[in-house]
Amino acid sequence: MTRAPHHDPRTAADEREALSMPRGILRLPLVAGAAALALGLAACGGGNIDQSGSSGSGTAGGAKCGALRIAVNPWTGYVSNAHVIGYVAKTKLGCTVTYPDVKEEVGWQGMASGSIDTIVENWGHADLTKKYIDEQKTVVDAGLTGNQGIIGWYVPPWMAEKYPDITDWQNLNKYADLFKTSESGGKGQLLDGDPSYVTNDEALVTNLKLNYKVVTGGSEAALITSFRQAEKNKTPLLAYFYDPQWFFSEVKLVKVNLPKYTEGCDADPKKVACDYPPYALNKLMSKKFADSGSPAVGLIQKFQWTNDDQNAVSEMIANQNMTPDDAAKKWVDENPDKVAAWLS
């Protein structure tokens, strides 16, 4: 797990400023002497006292970095982004990185209030974008991650093999009987899932005249467990899922093609009859952090990689039981060119 840093090696001025912030996460040592020590060390700047123990492999750059608080949203792909960026920021830039665990919306709130510096994988969120970037101007866009977010309906690979035409939505009604469950009331079941994502599934089922019922799974865990069981026991399953997702490196789910997405075909949520748009995932920073001059700002803006890159790191975390930091280190060591490009 992440360990909170003992001292915030910010400048003393930063400390004072942070004190006046409403919800700054401050870890002021109780004992006055220790506090003075912390401020003293902080004033020296860039002193990376958090790395004691190891001999410090950092080739710290010239500019001082200070604290970097990367929000961690609760899915593994995100954890990969966060820890690879965090690992590079820590080892190459000498930042003191912390990873507050938050849900998406709470992360945006945190950037607005100043308790979080950056979100490193954002899925759309038009409403929040409007509120925080356009209206409040407390959050700024930090460029694309290079990952393509794909949302859609998936079946386990054994089904795609046995019923090759199932991947066309027009044949779904033909197979509706296969997908009947105790929950679907005589129709085929479409398992929906993660409460964090907006889905059009109920509208899609109606508008495409499918003989299916949307059943709420309720969590990512529910979706993955269902797919895992379906593939292992060769039971039918049709469910909402998304890529990039580490689970793809375990079971290669097959996407069902809905009517092709065209610009604006999802404008009215009630009349949607087309596939989900491809999401270009992006990064965000709090305005305050973006203006802070920290070298990590450049790193976050330049960070880009592919879905395969991310799934590789996620797979190490999820299936090989590696800690996020170990997985990040392994990937960074194996991909020096990509990392160098972020730091240029």
Add this chain to the structure above:
Amino acid sequence: MTTTLAPPPPAASTKEEQPRSAPAPSRHTGRKLLVVLVLWLVAWAVLRGKQTLALANADTTGLHEWFNGIRDKVQLLGQDNWFFHGVLGTVASALDSFVGAVQAHVSTVVPGDWVGWFGVLALAMWLTYTLAGLRSTVLVTAVLLFLGVAGLWTDGLDTLIVTLVAVVICIVIGLPLGIAMSRSRRTSAIVTPALDVMQTMPSFAYLTPIALFFGIGPACAIVLTLIYALPPLVRITEHGLNSVAENTVEAGRSLGVTKGQLLRQVQLPMAKRTIVVGINQCTMAALSMATIAALVNGPGLGKPVIAALQTLNVGAASVAGLGIVLIAIMLDRTTTAASERSAPGGQRVAAVGSPGVFGGRTLVLEKLPRWATEDTGRGSAARMRLTPGGRRLVLGLILLPALVGAFYSTRYLQLSQFPDLSGVPVLNEITAGPLSTHINDLTDAVVNALTGVTNGFKNFVTSVMLNPLQSVMSDLPWWVMALVLLAVAYLLGGWRPAAVTVACEAVILGTGLWYDAMVTLTMTLVATIIVMLVAVVLGVAMGRGRRTDTVIRPFLDGFQTIPAFVYLVPALALFAATRFTAIMAAVAYAVPIATKLVADGVRGVAPTTVEAARSTGITRWQMISKVQLPMAREALVLATNQGLLYVLSMVVIGGMVGGGSLGYLIVQGFVQGQLFGKGLAAGIAITALGIMLDRIARYAAARYGR
């Protein structure tokens, strides 16, 4: 607290406006209920599917949007409003920096800067020995070492820190409040409903608002914990003060003491043991929030649990969950031992009973196993007694090595950061990695062996019980169901619960989530039925056989304390994402409390009665069905009531494993900005549902329970 809930009557005697003279049950009630049932089924057959008030998943009502608007306003104001920024902001920063500071000195210590793990351990041992005696010291040492070996040192201590800070705040707020409530009926009448809401409202529902006010981090985690942990302390304090014998108080009064003197010198000392029980329960409740707290970046063992859930690593989640269970046992036993020590000799208040039949969860007084609690005090009492001076000398002497240990832990890295033991034979088996692998293997084996059976069982229960019941309760005009509930409330409990029912129905209707509330109600009822079936079987077995009790009880305790997130994944693998899985999760959580209450009830049947019955030569089955169960009726009613409320409190978790309806809406509202208002409304609907069911059950219990 092993206050065996010996006959639960004290429970009913708490002065929570329990109907004093319950009208005798009418002989016609059964017939009238039957009439209601027939009318209901007829209405369902005729009006099926009309005016059900079903609301599509993404749709919202005006109220939901209004909640959203308030949220937005608070967010905008948050930066410079005097209250949000000035008051709450200051409280939040103060808490955050305080916890941060404690962490820096105890759990996340920079080597060489402050005492390391060895120092913390040495000082904790000394403190426990001073306060609670040798046995507790051994326990504390074992638990802390386990946390270290399993790689949970920092998170474990963080959990301890957050819990203790929350408990201290609870005591500062809760004791005066409890005292005020015991002295003034009006205060009690005002505060009690607030406590009800605090305990019944699912924590997910207020997670986002609290995060909005206090920012994410330790402060938010502590406030969340407070909301949940404060009520038991206040209730038990009030109960304790109220149950100081009337004649004692009278005697005091006749001596002409003032009210304050009476409180300080008579009531408080006499209620001391009960209040300590309250603190103990408060601690356990605080600990049960560890996982939820992690969702708002609260430090502690909840973090590894949530992280493991993301990768569906049951083993890793279990290891962290085990850490929480062990900390619960450690705190429970140590505080109990400490309180028994400090209690003046001879003054041993035995069972306190349940602190009120009501209250979301009565946070069982009897949460932990006998072996974990009871004999500690006895052990210390049997020891040779030292004079106070001699005792101080001894404690001072053993403080020395602790201080030396603390000093060395600032000097050596091995004593500062808990060493990695994965290379050491034997010990490496309980480091996080191998231990979680073992658990994963075991879970896989069980899941593989059982999937076929469990699926059949699931389909059977769903088609025979769940689907018909759900159809009858939700697929009909809302007003029919509202009338049915009202009629049942009136027939079972009289006009008081009927009035509460009307109010709660109005609230549910107002939230715009009537249909979802009825689906949730169905699942709650089915789960409660299953809970009672299991609880009666297990409870009778435990009540009749001491050995059975000793074997089963630790499992019950484990299920009660381990975070539900831990068994979510295996439950999903066994039953898929269905309403049934949600019901099973609730059953797993509610069975322990119900079973314990039944067991205590059966054990509480007077031995003379049992003996007399036996002399008539009845069979064992007759003994159970004709004597023990009927005599334990009150316990059964109490168990049903508690089972029901426990089930209801798992609705949110159920929403995450296929339960849908209100639980899902709450989770969704928590993660999706535009559905925040709907989630909040769902939280309110659950609270209303809980209060309604509780009142009906409580008044029915008062009528039929004796």
